[in-house]
Amino acid sequence: MPESLNDIILIATIIVVVIVASFWLAIVMWAYRDMRSRSRDPLAQMLVAILVFLLNVPGLFIYILLRPRETLTEVYERSLEEEALLQEIEERPSCPGCGQRVQEDWQACPHCYHRLKKACVECEYLLELPWNICPRCTTSQVNYTSDGTIATSSRHVQPSEPAPIDAPWVASQ
Ligand SMILES: [Zn+2]
Numbered sequence: 001m002p003e004s005l006n007d008i009i010l011i012a013t014i015i016v017v018v019i020v021a022s023f024w025l026a027i028v029m030w031a032y033r034d035m036r037s038r039s040r041d042p043l044a045q046m047l048v049a050i051l052v053f054l055l056n057v058p059g060l061f062i063y064i065l066l067r068p069r070e071t072l073t074e075v076y077e078r079s080l081e082e083e084a085l086l087q088e089i090e091e092r093p094s095c096p097g098c099g100q101r102v103q104e105d106w107q108a109c110p111h112c113y114h115r116l117k118k119a120c121v122e123c124e125y126l127l128e129l130p131w132n133i134c135p136r137c138t139t140s141q142v143n144y145t146s147d148g149t150i151a152t153s154s155r156h157v158q159p160s161e162p163a164p165i166d167a168p169w170v171a172s173q
């Protein structure tokens with residue numbers, strides 16, 4: 001029966017063609033989507049699709065060899081990480097004497113012995129050197145001048161003792 005044999009060959013050919021065409025298109029779609037995740041340039045995306053459409057598997061190999069190394073998401077995440085790292089470096093305090101990195105809770109620089117902070121005479125809370133009063137317990141402090149020497153003016157204010165109020169708007173009330 002040559003008639004039915006021809007039919008079988010025809011059907012088999014159609015099936016093979018459909019499978020090959022689907023595979024071909026799938027590879028083109030994959031390359032196009034992959035390029036879209038790596039480049040915002042629509043021209044580059046189209047060129048990749050055309051290259052893979054014309055050359056198929058060899059074209060796909062060429063694309064994989066030449067494509068941008070990172071996806072846009074990876075580039076974005078890396079830039080975020082770098083920014084965070086940079087911010088961390090900038091936020092870490094440095095010694096005004098020698099420029100070395102110092103910790104937030106250090107009272108003196110271990111490299112050049114520059115005075116960095118002072119402890120509250122009452123509650124040991126760490127204060128900036130110019131501060132003359134402890135923001136936590138309101139105790140007046142021994143003054144350190146900016147060159148690290150100790151100034152002699154020291155006055156003790158008890159937390160229970162209110163500061164005199166002589167503002168004009170208070171008197172008018
Ligand atoms: Zn130092």
Ligand SMILES: [Zn+2]
Binds near residue numbers: 122124
């Ligand atoms: Zn204090």
